[in-house]
Amino acid sequence: MTLPFPLPDPDFEPTRPFFAAAARGELRIPRCRRCDRLQWYPPERCRACGSPELEWVRTSGRGTLFSFCVVRRPLLREFAPLVPFATGLVALEEDPTVRLVTRFVDCELEALHPDLPVRAVFRPLGHPRIAAWTRVVPFFTLA
Amino acid sequence: MSAAPDWGHAAPIERLDGEVAIVGVGEGDHSKASGRTHQEIAAQAIARALDDAGLEPADVDGLLYSGGMGTEFGAKEFHAHFGTSHEIAAAPRGGGMVWAGTAPVAAVEWLRSGRARHVVNVFAVSWATQRGEMVGGPGHFHAHERMKRHLEVPWGWFPQPVYFATIARRHMHVYGTRPEQLGAIAVACRRHANLHPGAVMRDRPLSLEEYLARPMLFDPLRMEDCCLISDGGGAYVMSSLERARDLRAPLVVVEGVGDGRSHADVYWALQGDFTATPQVFSAPAAFEMAGIRPKDVDVLALYDPFTIVALMQIEDMGFCAKGEGGAFVEGSTLHFDGGRLPYNTHGGLLSHAYVLGISHVVELVRQLRGEAAAQVPDAEIAVYGGYTGAMASTLVLRRE
Numbered sequence A: 001m002t003l004p005f006p007l008p009d010p011d012f013e014p015t016r017p018f019f020a021a022a023a024r025g026e027l028r029i030p031r032c033r034r035c036d037r038l039q040w041y042p043p044e045r046c047r048a049c050g051s052p053e054l055e056w057v058r059t060s061g062r063g064t065l066f067s068f069c070v071v072r073r074p075l076l077r078e079f080a081p082l083v084p085f086a087t088g089l090v091a092l093e094e095d096p097t098v099r100l101v102t103r104f105v106d107c108e109l110e111a112l113h114p115d116l117p118v119r120a121v122f123r124p125l126g127h128p129r130i131a132a133w134t135r136v137v138p139f140f141t142l143a
Numbered sequence B: 001m002s003a004a005p006d007w008g009h010a011a012p013i014e015r016l017d018g019e020v021a022i023v024g025v026g027e028g029d030h031s032k033a034s035g036r037t038h039q040e041i042a043a044q045a046i047a048r049a050l051d052d053a054g055l056e057p058a059d060v061d062g063l064l065y066s067g068g069m070g071t072e073f074g075a076k077e078f079h080a081h082f083g084t085s086h087e088i089a090a091a092p093r094g095g096g097m098v099w100a101g102t103a104p105v106a107a108v109e110w111l112r113s114g115r116a117r118h119v120v121n122v123f124a125v126s127w128a129t130q131r132g133e134m135v136g137g138p139g140h141f142h143a144h145e146r147m148k149r150h151l152e153v154p155w156g157w158f159p160q161p162v163y164f165a166t167i168a169r170r171h172m173h174v175y176g177t178r179p180e181q182l183g184a185i186a187v188a189c190r191r192h193a194n195l196h197p198g199a200v201m202r203d204r205p206l207s208l209e210e211y212l213a214r215p216m217l218f219d220p221l222r223m224e225d226c227c228l229i230s231d232g233g234g235a236y237v238m239s240s241l242e243r244a245r246d247l248r249a250p251l252v253v254v255e256g257v258g259d260g261r262s263h264a265d266v267y268w269a270l271q272g273d274f275t276a277t278p279q280v281f282s283a284p285a286a287f288e289m290a291g292i293r294p295k296d297v298d299v300l301a302l303y304d305p306f307t308i309v310a311l312m313q314i315e316d317m318g319f320c321a322k323g324e325g326g327a328f329v330e331g332s333t334l335h336f337d338g339g340r341l342p343y344n345t346h347g348g349l350l351s352h353a354y355v356l357g358i359s360h361v362v363e364l365v366r367q368l369r370g371e372a373a374a375q376v377p378d379a380e381i382a383v384y385g386g387y388t389g390a391m392a393s394t395l396v397l398r399r400e
Helices: A015-024 A075-084 B037-053 B075-082 B099-113 B140-144 B147-149 B160-175 B177-193 B208-213 B278-291 B307-316 B325-329 B358-369
Strands: A028-032 A054-058 A063-073 A085-092 A101-106 A117-124 A136-143 B009-010 B022-026 B060-065 B090-091 B120-125 B231-240 B252-262 B299-302 B381-387 B391-399
Touching: A015 A028, A015 A054, A015 A136, A015 B147, A028 B090, A063 A101, A063 A136, A063 B160, A085 B160, A101 B009, A117 B147, A117 B278, A136 B009, B009 B278, B022 B099, B022 B358, B037 B075, B037 B120, B037 B231, B060 B075, B060 B099, B099 B381, B099 B391, B120 B358, B140 B147, B140 B299, B160 B177, B160 B307, B177 B208, B177 B307, B177 B325, B208 B278, B252 B278, B252 B358, B278 B381, B278 B391, B299 B358, B307 B381, B358 B381, B358 B391
Parallel strands: A101 A136, B060 B090, B060 B120, B299 B381
Antiparallel strands: A028 A054, A063 A085, A063 A117, A085 A101, A117 A136, B009 B252, B022 B231, B022 B252, B120 B231, B252 B391, B381 B391
């Protein structure tokens, strides 16, 4: 099945556990069973020690706002109903080298600054121009 | 110097011993949407480069071109456009971006072995004509890369203006870089483009005040921080130093090449140093091969899809300390007439044309010959910095 751009395919194997966990309100990230390092984006083998033994572990969902862009003119028409919106990166509390792409929600754009604490919230992805797709994914808000 | 950072490395590269010269340069017409194909533009650029060198299409026996992005111009296209049928060694190891800087390394193998005498590197695009959100053009690759599609695009982190606005904000946060410092880069490029007869923005001046008054559509970046989308292209011809001496162009010699790689692949989100480029690895290697230091550089051209990419490369190549790029580029530092580091003297991707770096090299050759529109007096050493995100290249040229 091909989903309309820019929706993710929840059955795409490398990220399937991420979306399945999000549906339960959990932020899960792959971790190497041998060396305990978190891995992002999901690799086939541990980037540090090469082990294929990876498990998706639940994280705190906390981190810091690493950086962001406020989009006032989207280059994709699917995002036009959302502007202005803030999209950027979160450095995860458990390992700040793990940076998650997100959109920042439930806060004033003017209140956003790099290095502020943030936490995950779980909402339907919902692209206003793409009807009937309400799968829950993680977003972030100021903690 | 401190130990090299661990988030990337300098790729091993063939040592060029001043044995390759650039003997001809040419450009296609640069424009907004023109209705032309990239093949037509590439052929026009090659014809002009050969005319510049005093060579004929039948003299070209080596061809380097881009292997991706729908911009191929190989031997088949060459013969179709020039009506030739001779043997041409051809490989997709050239083109623009980083390959505009590393093509001499690909060429030297053929020049040394005698497989080729005159090697053309060509790159052309018709992205202004093809402009569409997902079909061709600069966003195409990123939209279709599977991890980006699943872990970036759904949250609106796409395409390049968003990536580089995010990088710019982090650079501002960590180093105190200010909008007027990014603006100084855009203004210098525009001023140079205003002097260049082939620049798309030749008739559109831009002052720092005007820059600052423009809306931040990709906050903290403005449209003026972003490259154009253009039709256009360029080509340069390489020969052995020995053959170059018999040709008509003043000698411009390849003195050094560097090739830097980031281990984060194509994912900007995961760069080991979010506010640095692989020039950290590429530039020192190229400068060492050429036997120069940053202060020896008379004119610099950087692959500049966004002002922040130029700023980071200026720091990473050692023209100033990391984090001090903002203060360094303020005022007239980058201007051709008296600036401390004349930079993108044709206007760059921001104001000349978005032809992905090939015109940067053409411009540097013209500077070293004394033929540029915004001529740096007595330029002897010129440096090109190429960039793709995961890669950077550095090319050092010297006038003999």
